[in-house]
Amino acid sequence: MKYAQKWKRMVDGNDxxxxxxxxxxxxxxxxxxxxxxxxxxxxxxxxxxLFIEITCYRKKLTEVKYVNAYIFKSFKRLxxxxxxxNERFEPLEELGNPHFGTTASAEKEVILQEASEELxxxxxVSIQKLTPKQREAIYLKFTxxxxxxxxxxxxGISIESARVLIARSIQKIRRGIQKYxxxxxxxxxxxxxxxxxxxxxx
Amino acid sequence: xxxxxxxxxxxxxxILDESFQRWTFEETPEALDFWQKFLxxxxxxxxxxxEAQNYLHALKETYPPVSAEVKKNIWEKIQKQKxxxxxxxxxxxxxxxxxxLLVAGSAxxxxxxxxxxxxxxxxxxxxxxxxxxIIFADGHRLPVHGRFSEIxxxxxxxxxxxxxxxxAKQPLPQKRLLNQVIVPFGKQVRIxxxxxxxxxxxxxxxxxxxxxxxxxxxxIYLEGEAYFEVAHNPRAPFHVRTQQMNLRIIGxxxxxxxxxxxxxxxxxxxxxxxxxxxxxxxFAPETILNPNQLxxxxxxxxxxxxxxxxxxxxxxxxxxxLTFKDDSLEEVIRRIExxxxxxxxxxxxxxxxxxxxxxxxxETPGPILQGLxxxxxxxxxxxxxxxxxxxxx
Numbered sequence: 274m275k276y277a278q279k280w281k282r283m284v285d286g287n288d289x290x291x292x293x294x295x296x297x298x299x300x301x302x303x304x305x306x307x308x309x310x311x312x313x314x315x316x317x318x319x320x321x322x323l324f325i326e327i328t329c330y331r332k333k334l335t336e337v338k339y340v341n342a343y344i345f346k347s348f349k350r351l352x353x354x355x356x357x358x359n360e361r362f363e364p365l366e367e368l369g370n371p372h373f374g375t376t377a378s379a380e381k382e383v384i385l386q387e388a389s390e391e392l393x394x395x396x397x398v399s400i401q402k403l404t405p406k407q408r409e410a411i412y413l414k415f416t417x418x419x420x421x422x423x424x425x426x427x428x429g430i431s432i433e434s435a436r437v438l439i440a441r442s443i444q445k446i447r448r449g450i451q452k453y454x455x456x457x458x459x460x461x462x463x464x465x466x467x468x469x470x471x472x473x474x475x
Numbered sequence: 476x477x478x479x480x481x482x483x484x485x486x487x488x489x490i491l492d493e494s495f496q497r498w499t500f501e502e503t504p505e506a507l508d509f510w511q512k513f514l515x516x517x518x519x520x521x522x523x524x525x526e527a528q529n530y531l532h533a534l535k536e537t538y539p540p541v542s543a544e545v546k547k548n549i550w551e552k553i554q555k556q557k558x559x560x561x562x563x564x565x566x567x568x569x570x571x572x573x574x575x576l577l578v579a580g581s582a583x584x585x586x587x588x589x590x591x592x593x594x595x596x597x598x599x600x601x602x603x604x605x606x607x608x609i610i611f612a613d614g615h616r617l618p619v620h621g622r623f624s625e626i627x628x629x630x631x632x633x634x635x636x637x638x639x640x641x642x643a644k645q646p647l648p649q650k651r652l653l654n655q656v657i658v659p660f661g662k663q664v665r666i667x668x669x670x671x672x673x674x675x676x677x678x679x680x681x682x683x684x685x686x687x688x689x690x691x692x693x694x695i696y697l698e699g700e701a702y703f704e705v706a707h708n709p710r711a712p713f714h715v716r717t718q719q720m721n722l723r724i725i726g727x728x729x730x731x732x733x734x735x736x737x738x739x740x741x742x743x744x745x746x747x748x749x750x751x752x753x754x755x756x757x758f759a760p761e762t763i764l765n766p767n768q769l770x771x772x773x774x775x776x777x778x779x780x781x782x783x784x785x786x787x788x789x790x791x792x793x794x795x796x797l798t799f800k801d802d803s804l805e806e807v808i809r810r811i812e813x814x815x816x817x818x819x820x821x822x823x824x825x826x827x828x829x830x831x832x833x834x835x836x837x838e839t840p841g842p843i844l845q846g847l848x849x850x851x852x853x854x855x856x857x858x859x860x861x862x863x864x865x866x867x868x
Contacts, residue, residue: 292550299546304538321549321556328557393533415534418500420493436491443490443530 276340284331291331294340295324301417302348308412309352319351326351341419342426392450399449407442414439482517489527490534499531604659609635612652617643619656622838623795624664626656632669632686645686655683658699660816661838663793671706672713675793678814679734700732702790705747716754719772723750723761730789734813741771743789753777797834804828804851808864815840820863825853 276297282290299320306316326347327334337343400408413419413427424435489495498506514524607619609626619626619637627636632654635643645652658664660679667673669687676682680699688694693713705713705727713724717733719740726747733740742751742764750761751770759777764770767786770779791798797810805826808819817840828851834843844862848855854865 295550295553296546299549300538300540303541304536317545317549321552324553325556328553392529396530396533411534412536415496415531416536418496418502440487440491443487447487 280334280337280340283327284335286331291324291328294327294344298344302344305345305348305412305417306352308409309349310356315352315355319348319355322351322355323348339423339426341417342423345413345417345419346427395450396446399446402449403442403445407438407445410435410438411442411446481513482520484520484523486523486527486530489524490530495527496531499528500535604657607659607662607664608657610655610657611646612654613646615646619664622662624662626664626666628667628669628686630669651685651687651689653683654686655681657681660814663795665793668706670708670711673704673706675702675790677701677732677792679816697731697733699734700730700792702728702730702793704728719754719774721752721754725749729764730786732789738774739771740774741769743769743784743786745786745790751779753779791833792836795836797836799830799832799834802830804830804864807834807847811840811843817860817862819844820861822864822866824866825851825864828853 276294279290279293279297283294302320302323303316306319307313310316323344334343400411403411410424410428413424414421419427421432421435421439424439425432428435428438430438494506495510497503498510501507514521607621607624609617609619611617617635617637621638625636625638627639628634629636633645635645637643645654656664656666656676658676658678658680662678664676665673666676666682668684670693672693674682674695677700680697680701682699682701683696684694688711691711693708693711694716695714696716698717703715703724705724707726715722715724715731717731717740718735719733720731720742722729722731722742724747726749728745728747729742729749730745731740731742742749744764744766746766749764751764752759752761753772753776762770762779762781764781767783769782769784769789771782772779785800788798788800792814797807797814799807803826805821807830808821811817811834812819814836819840830847830851832850834847837843840862841857844855844857844864847853848864852867854867856863856865
């Protein structure tokens, strides 16, 4: 409920609070958008549209309880609408299938923090095997720091289901990584064996 | 007691716990206190906790922040559009009738549109330029040399021919962008637009127009004086906007004079038909002008004054001379002042002298004033930038 107070002040007409919210969410929405399209202009346009919408209807937005969920949900709605209009999406079914966690684009240069590069690589490979919905959930949970409550609001499911969705995704990722590292170790052993054989022949 | 259960937790359990997530991402101090205490009480859990934290850091994607300039840019756009929508909301509340809503809506649209052209105005007066100049939407400037120069748009405006021999390209040909032409005093330019419309722009003026025009509407913003010969296209009506007037051109040849420094602005129609109205009142009725008529707006007035005139007197400037017919010396001097952007001191006693004839427009005002002095028998003095006409002693 990090943004609840700012939201309330914004609804009451405080422009400073509105600007704070805009700055807090800009980067998150911007990079979130790249999971749906590579068209930077559309992403920027939708951030603009979203905040115009919020400003114009601010008095009617007192009902919004979960700011994080509301902003991401509204942004996605605008983005999907805009993408449909521009027909940048070929089949419509694709709309629900964002490309979360796919190879990083130039704009999406990932900075590695404390986690080891190895684990990060393993996870990004493993994430590919998740369903689009699972990938979106993982992104919202860990990159955008939505709570289970906010996720349930965003996805229109119960808190328990949101938690289960993340739990299943984590399990799947962990299983994938196990295989990945096992494979690595096997390769290593094979490599040793072959060098050993070669050395023996001489 | 809670920490007892925690010792049996697996990596997954920690990853999924929101309090643990907050601690890992350093979001709240409460989580920090709790987990640090737990860790020091149960050091055997450290490897599991370390692995869970590694996972969380690897799952969180981090990015370089978007540049502040981009954010500021979009924020400004939000502010601008917000005002329009808010203004519309107020009008909506006041207007009870559906019809009024429609009118207000279109008024907002209309205001918004014409102000787009005006927003683009580079806040420099033509007098600060020494050479005619095209300014593109990206700020790039293209000088157009010569006292009587020519700009010719080709290939939908993608290519620009200057003075019939020099070619330039539109900087961003794939977009419809505004071009601004600034004409300093003592210079003129003839422009042929992509749609075939011709425009003679007089000294000390600026014109702004999109290149190419929109398909359903052709719109030009003018400060100063220009003579137009509009290419016929019934599907794309032609509009000229000035600070004071809006003109809807049905056809075809007309002159508009609207210098911001003047108290009156006017338009004269040579051929075709033209509808005009004041900018002061959006709901003002349109006035239809017939050939050989002049419509003049005094500043702030909503109704034009109509006069029957000899149109040649109003467009002589474009052929390089000024024509006068029973005009006072005061009026003659005013037109010379305007053309060269100079101030001429003139004795009160000779202001009402009657002048008829043609004055060739020269590069500098000296020869014209000299000639004028000889014909009328008055005294002419020039001291650097100061010009003076006196009654002979």
